[in-house]
Amino acid sequence: MLEDDSSYFTRRAEAELDQAQRATDPKVVKAHFMLAESYLERLQPDARAGVGQRT
Numbered sequence: 001m002l003e004d005d006s007s008y009f010t011r012r013a014e015a016e017l018d019q020a021q022r023a024t025d026p027k028v029v030k031a032h033f034m035l036a037e038s039y040l041e042r043l044q045p046d047a048r049a050g051v052g053q054r055t
Contacts, residue, residue: 006043009039009040009042009043010039010043012036012039013036013039013040013043016033016035016039017032017033019032020032020033020036
């Protein structure tokens, strides 16, 4: 992953977490947490690739 990608995904995850904290509607909070999780998962693609695989 390029450093620019890593920085971008980190900034986006932080922004989504900030928005989740400011939101008052539980559905909106959940949506922001889901988006943050998605960005954080993109920072660890190798960890996701190994899920469910057994050798």
